[in-house]
Amino acid sequence: MKYLLGIDLGSGSVKATLIDRYGHHAADASSEYPTHYPQAGWAEQDPQDWYRAAVRTLRQLIGSFAFDPADIEALTVDAATHTAVLLDADHRPLANAIFWTDQRSAAQAAWLNTHVRDLLRNQTFNTATSVWTLPQFMWLKDHQPEQLDKTHLVLFAKDYLRYCLTGDLATDRIDAMGSLFYDAAGQRWSPELVALAGLKADCLPTVREPTDPAGTVSVQAAADTGLAAGTPVFTGMTDTAMELVASGTVALGQSAVKLATAGRFYAISDTPCLNPYLINYQYIIPGTWYPGAATKASASSFRWYRDAFADNLVCPDGRNAYTLLDEAAAGVAPGSEGLIFHPYLMGELTPYNDASLRGSFVGVTMRHRQAHFTRAVLEGVAYSLRDCYEVLSSEGLAPDAARIIGGGAKSPLWRGILADVLGIPLDKPVHDDSSFGAAMVAGVGCGLFKSVEDAAARCARIESRTEPDAARHACYDKHIQRYRKIHDALAPIYQEDYPIE
Structure with a gap:
């Protein structure tokens, strides 16, 4: 072989x-x-x-x-x-x-x-x-x-x-x-x-x-x-x-959303897109590009949260900490009972290009427990990717569906939250x-495959599709408005030479 x-x-x-x-x-x-x-x-x-x-x-x-x-x-x-x-x-x-x-x-x-x-x-x-x-x-x-x-x-x-x-x-x-x-x-x-x-x-x-x-x-x-x-x-x-x-993801019009160290939302296009909040790269297929929007801390936000707040979590039966955190967060209603997380742990790219922004939990009450904070982190990253999606949409690049990639895509809960926040199906x-x-x-x-398209046809396969829920999508539409208002209120504070030490 x-x-x-x-x-x-x-x-x-x-x-x-x-x-x-x-x-x-x-x-x-x-x-x-x-x-x-x-x-x-x-x-x-x-x-x-x-x-x-x-x-x-x-x-x-x-x-x-x-x-x-x-x-x-x-x-x-x-x-x-x-x-x-x-x-x-x-x-x-x-x-x-x-x-x-x-x-x-x-x-x-x-x-x-x-x-x-x-x-x-x-x-x-x-x-x-x-x-x-x-x-x-x-x-x-x-x-x-x-x-x-x-x-x-x-x-x-x-x-x-x-x-x-x-x-x-x-x-x-x-x-x-x-x-x-x-x-x-x-x-x-x-x-x-x-x-x-x-x-x-x-x-x-x-x-x-x-x-x-x-x-x-x-x-x-x-x-x-x-x-x-x-x-x-x-x-x-x-x-x-x-x-x-x-x-x-090799054909014009196809898109992919990435839950990795950083978050990305890409669309395959035949031209670059001159929007200051999008990043443009030529693609491997001649004549194509993959303009994309980006959030700096995606799955890395969840990793930071695990390390900072769940480092003592006992993991029985060979399950890892992420699985246990997911299971608990699944029992929390969409919106995390008003708790909102901004994943600006390293500043933010789309749609702000603002290195001064900082992460935050806002709306904490006595009712909130670890599961609420966990779900808020997953939702906050999804809200940030919704911002990315809307910038692509403003340029006529919004997809009807997207492939979801990256380490965070392994989480069924996170895939479901993201599909509900975006309002589109996600194919894993x-x-x-x-x-x-x-x-x-x-x-x-080496010539084994005739082209990138041939390689994709022979090697790329879809495992599952996550459909959005209309009621949860409507719920998240309300919460993302609060998410954005909180950004607008806090951004001037961070921009006033707020220390990063």
């Missing part, structure tokens, strides 16, 4: 998924690595941790599944956009990578939107926020210029991991767009925006298609990981695009993990 391998460099772990030639899941493994928070509002990761986690993951995968690594026909790597690695002349990282949740460059992002807004919109089709690489580099130029002075080459997260496996130094056009200094209209690095980043033009990698060849697994990487030396590797792309492929794919999509893209690269 021949196999395809996808490797996802996630927000806190590396996951590898092996699929067979017919699109069936064969095996997977994962290994965690840390995020560092050296100051309030900062978030960094050590690029060398990524490779160490990949080595552990691949050795675990190979050791737990009876197959010959030489039977892997191809592999591809993915990761989130925006996270850049600065390399010295020997291609070693100069420092930790600024992670995309880092907020230190909010002032630089505001400067960009004030002074070069038209240039950004005409070349990148996007608006600056602190998640993008360009304002992060501008912050480095202002505060740590020695890092940029020593930089020989810039790679993005998945490209650095692929470099460790192959020695290949390049990126793809989707990850390039995540920098905010790539001219997507002209398909080149933008001289004007690169200069603002404080970079030399020769520091930037070659830009390829996601399915282009990117070398083979090196002898050293084979010794480290257990992979076979010479295994073909393809360039890859961002994790969200891989998730869309895995879920079968059998597989939506970006590492599964990366394996599919590897199959396109």
Whole structure:
């Protein structure tokens, strides 16, 4: 049997998924690595941790599944956009990578939107926020210029991991767009925006298609990981695009909503959408885009809540804390008896682009118990995604149904709440993990699948559909109005130099 391998460099772990030639899941493994928070509002990761986690993951995968690594026909790597690695002349990282949740460059992002807004919109089709690489580099130029002075080459997260496996130094056009200094209209690095980043033009990698060849697994990487030396590797792309492929969201008009570390709502389109609260990326299928709206803390809000308020929860019968929290929250009526949570734990993107916003529970009474707070967290994230949905709707991109992806989609309760808040059916794919999509893209690269559409037809399957309830949808329509009024009341307080320490 021949196999395809996808490797996802996630927000806190590396996951590898092996699929067979017919699109069936064969095996997977994962290994965690840390995020560092050296100051309030900062978030960094050590690029060398990524490779160490990949080595552990691949050795675990190979050791737990009876197959010959030489039977892997191809592999591809993915990761989130925006996270850049600065390399010295020997291609070693100069420092930790600024992670995309880092907020230190909010002032630089505001400067960009004030002074070069038209240039950004005409070349990148996007608006600056602190998640993008360009304002992060501008912050480095202002505060740590020695890092940029020593930089020989810039790679993005998945490209650095692929470099460790192959020695290949390049990126793809989707990850390039995540920098905010790539001219997507002209398909080149933008001289004007690169200069603002404080970079030399020769520091930037070659830009390829996601399915282009990117070398083979090196002898050293084979010794480290257990992979076979010479295994073909393809360039890859961002994790969200891989998730869309895995879920079968490949046709114009299709949409997907994502409950992961961040929340996303995407629609496949034949053009970008020049709305300042939408993010635009080209898609792997030529001539298509996936404009999307984003909320910063989606499933990460639930994880934060679990860690902060349910860390002592006893989990019998092998069930995890999330399952127990869900079961209790299911007994609370929609609206959580007036308790409202705002998931602005790291500021917010759509529809505010406001890094100063903070999370809150509002409306607490003596009646509220843990189950109410749990349900309020799930509902608050759903309200934020409803904001995303309405921005897409204002641009004519609202779907009649959407595929629901990400770790949070495993919760039937959360799927039901989100369907009721949005008022549309949600289809859960059998597989939506970006590492599964990366394996599919590897199959396109090596010619096993004729196209991305062919890969989706052969590999993507729907597991279940969650229909909205009309009465609950009407109830949530009332609660989301209060949710928005509370935002409007609190936002000025946070914007008055409210401390983040």
